[in-house]
Each structure stands twice: as structure tokens, then as C-alpha cells.
Amino acid sequence: MRRALLAALLIFPWADAGGAATLQPGVGQPALNAALGQAAERGDVAGVRNLLKRGASPRARRADGRTALTSAALGNHVAVARMLVAAGADPDPQDTARNNALLVTGETGNVGMLREVLRAGPDLTRTNRFGGTALIPAADRGHVEYVRELLKTGIDVNHVNNLGWTALLEAVLLGDGDPRHTEIVRLLLAADANPNLTDRDGVTPLAHAKRRGFASMVALLTSGRGR
Known part of the structure; x- marks a missing residue:
């Protein structure tokens, strides 16, 4: 399991909000964050729940700035977004394409996702590309x-x-x-x-x-x- 998580990190490097890597017993935090981002992209509710319990940061960002919450929003994975918001995900960070969780919903038109993102108190003035x-x-x-x-x-x-x-x-x-x-x-x-x-x-x-x-x-x- 450790080897798979570390391999994922090499493909999608994530860091916590401060760029630090807080280590968990047996597994490096960056590897957990990488796995969380991928699980959010897939809409894997059980996987996201498990990774959050193990110490993955809901505020982690990929190397291109994308958060797990933005990934969930892009995939219309409402249940995953609800879990991430409840865990303290920040809706505002923008990736290199200037996407964030709220701005993505404007493109998808997913009202359920919008409601979950609004629960996180997003900055309504953020702008896209x-x-x-x-x-x-x-x-x-x-x-x-x-x-x-x-x-x-x-x-x-x-x-x-x-x-x-x-x-x-x-x-x-x-x-x-x-x-x-x-x-x-x-x-x-x-x-x-x-x-x-x-x-x-x-x-x-x-x-x-x-x-x-x-x-x-x-x-x-x-x-x-x-x-």
C-alpha cells in the first residue's frame, strides 16, 4: 500500500496548505494527500473517507494548485465534496488554469455541487481565466x-x-x-x-x-x- 501511495505522489504531487509535509505513522502525509486528490477525482466516497481518517489534508493542493474539492466539483461528485467541506476544505484556491471549486460549478451547472461549495463560504468575487x-x-x-x-x-x-x-x-x-x-x-x-x-x-x-x-x-x- 505504501509503495502504491508513493507512486501516486510522483504522478500527482500534493502538499498541505502551508507546503509542509506532516508525517503520519508508516505513511508520508504527501502520499496520503496525493491519494486523496485521486480519490476525489474518481468520486470514491469510501476512499476519501478513509484517507481523511488517516490524516490526509482536505486543504492539500496538487503541484498545479488544484485542490481535492475542485477535482470533486469537476467530476460532479457531490457526496465527496460534502465530505471534504465538512472536513474543512478551502473552496477558494485556484489552480494554474484559474479554476476553483465555485468557478467550476459555473461551467457544470450542478446545483447540488454549488450548494455544497457555498457551505464552505467561498469568495464570490474570484474570477476564472x-x-x-x-x-x-x-x-x-x-x-x-x-x-x-x-x-x-x-x-x-x-x-x-x-x-x-x-x-x-x-x-x-x-x-x-x-x-x-x-x-x-x-x-x-x-x-x-x-x-x-x-x-x-x-x-x-x-x-x-x-x-x-x-x-x-x-x-x-x-x-x-x-x-
Whole structure:
């Protein structure tokens, strides 16, 4: 078992939050942390539980900065995330791709995972590689229930990413006027999204919706609110 854990460490080196290696009887802590990260990626609930009991750190980070919680979020392993959060996992550290547990959920749209990550008290202002909060990719991908849940947190609905787009602009520009994206436009407006914030060319969400022939979005944006 020891040999297998040490081999895993060579492939996916992990350290605890402070970079130290606290040794456990018989097995080095870094090896346990490596095994924990891999178990989280697989969604191995029993394995994660066992490794945490043996002293693996829920706050450990891989060499590229990825945490076990982010790995669980990427795989939609909700039960594993619940266990890691209960053990004290930090939701905020970002890996070299600027992913963390919350930002990943904005892409997957997994509401159950979002709720587990929110229990850990994440920093809602963290941004992904495009400079967007978790709300923006969720609006882009049409994750209606996710957007509804995330808006309850008070996240900045008017945040502008590196492309110069808000969540409202992305719902219009990257959707196809379908019911899911239209409902997201309504939710964002109801949460006080500013319909007058333009893209870098000075074009409003309403103007984009008109150009693309999205009648339902046009009606919402003309009124300026989704209530």
C-alpha cells in the first residue's frame, strides 16, 4: 500500500496548505494527500473517507494548485465534496488554469455541487481565466436553476469580464434566444442586472437581442426588468 501511495505522489504531487509535509505513522502525509486528490477525482466516497481518517489534508493542493474539492466539483461528485467541506476544505484556491471549486460549478451547472461549495463560504468575487465570476459561464451555458440559486447569494450581477461582457450580455450573445437563456435574462434583470451596460463596442443587450431577432428577450429588455 505504501509503495502504491508513493507512486501516486510522483504522478500527482500534493502538499498541505502551508507546503509542509506532516508525517503520519508508516505513511508520508504527501502520499496520503496525493491519494486523496485521486480519490476525489474518481468520486470514491469510501476512499476519501478513509484517507481523511488517516490524516490526509482536505486543504492539500496538487503541484498545479488544484485542490481535492475542485477535482470533486469537476467530476460532479457531490457526496465527496460534502465530505471534504465538512472536513474543512478551502473552496477558494485556484489552480494554474484559474479554476476553483465555485468557478467550476459555473461551467457544470450542478446545483447540488454549488450548494455544497457555498457551505464552505467561498469568495464570490474570484474570477476564472476569462475574468468572469461563476455567474457568467452559467448564464452563457443556459444553466437556469444554477443561476437562480447563485443569485440568492448576492453575487455581483453586473460584473464585467475580460471580454467586456456581463452575464446579461453573455445570455444574449452566446445563447440562441431559446427559453433557457430567455429565463436567465429574466432572472438577471429581476436581480437588478443593468440592461444599459454595453459591450466594448457600445452595444447594449437590447440592441444585440433586436439584431438577432430574439423577440422574448427584446420584450424583457425593453421593460428593463424581469419581475
